[in-house]
Amino acid sequence: MTASDAGASGVRPAAVSARGWGWRHAGRSAPAVRGLDLDIAPGERVLLLGPSGAGKSTLLHALAGVLGDEGDDADETGSLLIDGVVPRGQRGRSGLMQQDPETQVVLSRLGDDVAFGAENLAVPRDEIWRRVHEALDDVGLRSAGGGGLNAGAGAGLNAGGLPLDHPTSALSGGQKQRLALAGILAMRPGLILLDEPTANLDPAGVLEVRDAVGRCLDKTGATLVVVEHRVSVWKDLVDRIVVLQPGSAAGSAASPATSAVLLDGPPDQVLAEARDMLIGAGVWVPGYVPATRRRVSAGSGDLLLAAEDLAVSRERPRRRGFRTIPPVPVQQGITALVRSGQALTVTGPNGAGKSTFALTLAGLLAPVAGKVSAAVELSEGAGIDPFKWKANQLISRIGTVFQEPEHQFVTGRVLDELMFGPRHLGHGEERVDELLERLRLTHLVDANPYTLSGGEKRRLSVATVLAAHPRVLVLDEPTFGQDANTWAELASFLSELLDAGTSVVSVTHDQEFSAVLGGAELRLGPASRGGARQEAGAA
Amino acid sequence: MRDALTLRNNHGLLTRANPLAKFAVVFLITLVLALSIDWVSASVALAAELALFPLAGLTLRLLWQRGWPLILAAALGGWSTAIVAADSGAVLLDVGIWSISEGSLQLGIGFMLRGLAIALPAILLMTCTDPTDLADALAQKARLPHRFVLGTLAAMRLVGLMAEEWQTIGMARRARGVGSQGSPLQRLRATLGQSFGLLVQAIRRASRLAITMEARGFGAGHRTWARESTYSRLDAWVLAGGVLIAAAAVVAAAGMGTWNFVWR
Numbered sequence: 001m002t003a004s005d006a007g008a009s010g011v012r013p014a015a016v017s018a019r020g021w022g023w024r025h026a027g028r029s030a031p032a033v034r035g036l037d038l039d040i041a042p043g044e045r046v047l048l049l050g051p052s053g054a055g056k057s058t059l060l061h062a063l064a065g066v067l068g069d070e071g072d073d074a075d076e077t078g079s080l081l082i083d084g085v086v087p088r089g090q091r092g093r094s095g096l097m098q099q100d101p102e103t104q105v106v107l108s109r110l111g112d113d114v115a116f117g118a119e120n121l122a123v124p125r126d127e128i129w130r131r132v133h134e135a136l137d138d139v140g141l142r143s144a145g146g147g148g149l150n151a152g153a154g155a156g157l158n159a160g161g162l163p164l165d166h167p168t169s170a171l172s173g174g175q176k177q178r179l180a181l182a183g184i185l186a187m188r189p190g191l192i193l194l195d196e197p198t199a200n201l202d203p204a205g206v207l208e209v210r211d212a213v214g215r216c217l218d219k220t221g222a223t224l225v226v227v228e229h230r231v232s233v234w235k236d237l238v239d240r241i242v243v244l245q246p247g248s249a250a251g252s253a254a255s256p257a258t259s260a261v262l263l264d265g266p267p268d269q270v271l272a273e274a275r276d277m278l279i280g281a282g283v284w285v286p287g288y289v290p291a292t293r294r295r296v297s298a299g300s301g302d303l304l305l306a307a308e309d310l311a312v313s314r315e316r317p318r319r320r321g322f323r324t325i326p327p328v329p330v331q332q333g334i335t336a337l338v339r340s341g342q343a344l345t346v347t348g349p350n351g352a353g354k355s356t357f358a359l360t361l362a363g364l365l366a367p368v369a370g371k372v373s374a375a376v377e378l379s380e381g382a383g384i385d386p387f388k389w390k391a392n393q394l395i396s397r398i399g400t401v402f403q404e405p406e407h408q409f410v411t412g413r414v415l416d417e418l419m420f421g422p423r424h425l426g427h428g429e430e431r432v433d434e435l436l437e438r439l440r441l442t443h444l445v446d447a448n449p450y451t452l453s454g455g456e457k458r459r460l461s462v463a464t465v466l467a468a469h470p471r472v473l474v475l476d477e478p479t480f481g482q483d484a485n486t487w488a489e490l491a492s493f494l495s496e497l498l499d500a501g502t503s504v505v506s507v508t509h510d511q512e513f514s515a516v517l518g519g520a521e522l523r524l525g526p527a528s529r530g531g532a533r534q535e536a537g538a539a
Numbered sequence: 540m541r542d543a544l545t546l547r548n549n550h551g552l553l554t555r556a557n558p559l560a561k562f563a564v565v566f567l568i569t570l571v572l573a574l575s576i577d578w579v580s581a582s583v584a585l586a587a588e589l590a591l592f593p594l595a596g597l598t599l600r601l602l603w604q605r606g607w608p609l610i611l612a613a614a615l616g617g618w619s620t621a622i623v624a625a626d627s628g629a630v631l632l633d634v635g636i637w638s639i640s641e642g643s644l645q646l647g648i649g650f651m652l653r654g655l656a657i658a659l660p661a662i663l664l665m666t667c668t669d670p671t672d673l674a675d676a677l678a679q680k681a682r683l684p685h686r687f688v689l690g691t692l693a694a695m696r697l698v699g700l701m702a703e704e705w706q707t708i709g710m711a712r713r714a715r716g717v718g719s720q721g722s723p724l725q726r727l728r729a730t731l732g733q734s735f736g737l738l739v740q741a742i743r744r745a746s747r748l749a750i751t752m753e754a755r756g757f758g759a760g761h762r763t764w765a766r767e768s769t770y771s772r773l774d775a776w777v778l779a780g781g782v783l784i785a786a787a788a789v790v791a792a793a794g795m796g797t798w799n800f801v802w803r
Contacts, residue, residue, distance in 0.1 A: 061750070064750075064754045065753075065754070066750050066753045066754050091756035092756045094754075095754065095755070096750070096751070096754040098747060098750065098751065100744075100747055102700060102744065103744055103747035103748040103751055104751055105696070106693050106696075106748070106751060106752055106755070107671065107692070107693065107696070108670070108671060108696055109671060111765075112671060112765065112766065115765035115766075116752075116755055116757070117755035117756055118765070119762050119763050119764060119765050120755055120756035120757050120758075120762050121756045121762075122761045122762055122763050123763060124763060125763060125764065125765060125767070128763065128765045129765065132765070169696075169699065180751075183755060184755075187755065187756065314703075314706065359710060362714065364710040364713055364714060365710070390718055391713050391716045391717060391718030392716055392718065394713065394714070394716070395714065395715065395716040399714065400710075400711075400714035401714075402710075402711045402714070404707075404711075406736075406739065406740065406743075407704075407707055407708050407711035407712075407736065408711045408712070408714065408715050410712060410715050410717055410732060410736075420715065420716065421715065421716050424716045425716070450739065464715065465714065465715070468716065
């Protein structure tokens, strides 16, 4: 297929060509990308790999034409072209999907959101709605079959699909990403750019999005560039893997000839040639589970915390006029036991209330019904109900690591961040050095927490909570979007903590992670109602 | 945030009217009621507005749920006016420095009714107008710059997310030992810290959303509209209804001789 050949779908696949291309962000001394030479033929599907800091996102943003708003301070070298023209100023030639599903949705109604890109490209109204229906069909969010319908409000519910005025806020993460893909497809781009599109999704959502991308590429023949840690998800869909190395390593004074491209070739060949290097760089290579520490003790099994017939919700009771209305629980009838030295894994589909349950168990949300009670061994005189504990009492008993590390940063320096808990408690500062060392943060003590990489932020958030020495540790999706190295470190570290008598409760979809920790599983059902039981798994 | 303002699945007749027509009516009624403080014009307008409720998909119950702060404020305003206004006519109640006379009571009731009559159209407008429709009308009919209108619309969606984020950050900080207990100064510092955390997240989200919008071609010159904002016969009726309510209020007050311009 040549660049001028527009398929039946009206899409003309794009060619990408980079010659000595480099980019330095405003305010940074080192370039994010340096000396990139790369040619991508129309219709090719490329998986972009490399350690964090290799400038993968920078390249995708440049191709999407959204780099360059930083002012004069940013610096571009060489050339980066789509079909021989600079990407900026060719709006709609490429479409970009980012990681965070919440920010991939622009408007509040399903059909409007898909239409948004096409509207901006000044596509005529009838054609827009034709494209909206087609795109929603293609990504599996079926809408009305016929095109040319005006106004979303007119189209009712259709066979198994969602109405065009369906609120986008009611979609799951995987649905939001598929919606974003539909919005991209409605622009008829020749180049589809995916920046870790499935890093924030559960396993079902990952496959949903991957399969939708595959179907759309088969249909349109568009060129694909995808950045993703989990190679196995995309390996069979791409026909080429390109491995980048950091801009600081490429083309440096010491070796000016080195290109930003470290390896380039068919997936199987690259994976065979560079398996060890990729594993070293934390890439999730298919068929490889990182080595982790084995549990050596089964734990004392002393009861620390119990949830009885618990109903949970994030909403607080609402005041309607003079009345108080309790919230509708997302999940109820949960009974679970947390024991010393043993892990408890909370699983279940999206929207089952797993995180909400974990937050309630951790004393951060008030139960809607039922109760959470701390055993005397854990409460040590602080009272039976963790929700009523003071913040200081809580952190030395139950530590909670949130899914987004940045939510928990309270200072502007890594060391202060770690000292924060011990200083408030008045003891435990001596543990900080050990934690710094153990979680490889020693070289970062003076850095601002917000500037760390994803893996570093995750390690820091775990370290800060552990600095207060809690007996129970609650983690919400601790392995989401983490590279294999961080994953292995985290799993090994937690298995050590468990052996030392800490109890670990984790909300996770990651079966390999639960296997390392062992212990029991609490499976929450899909909807509200229906109790959840705790099963003793292989310890 | 948005859910608190608009009704989900509202199929009232007025939801189909053009937001600009509804805006014009609310403006007209507010303007007329602001001209005089008397109980007749306010009562007439209020009665007409209450009669229009079903058309906006609103019930008294929903009104109380959504508008009770405004309603309480209006009642309180009326009560205090009745107490502090200069006495005229027979004194009805006298408790030390506070006294309510026939004249001041009339003024107070007029004040309260007026407050309600001005507040209700605004509540009506919000419950039966979808923000997306409003944005379409503002950009296509009122010719406001689409960059500004659509940018605001997209940002409004984030406001709802920010409310959730505020709660999450509050919990995340409690899990770090930042309590909401302590002296007022400590609590103020905790709130400031939480606000900073929210600000960082808001900026991150906003810049990612801006990239998403830019990558979808937003901001480039000419654009088309998938949803056309149109005026229909309904809008003519809405305008006529608005003029009728305003006129009825003025005529009734003038007829009863209660109309008094506020500046006299």
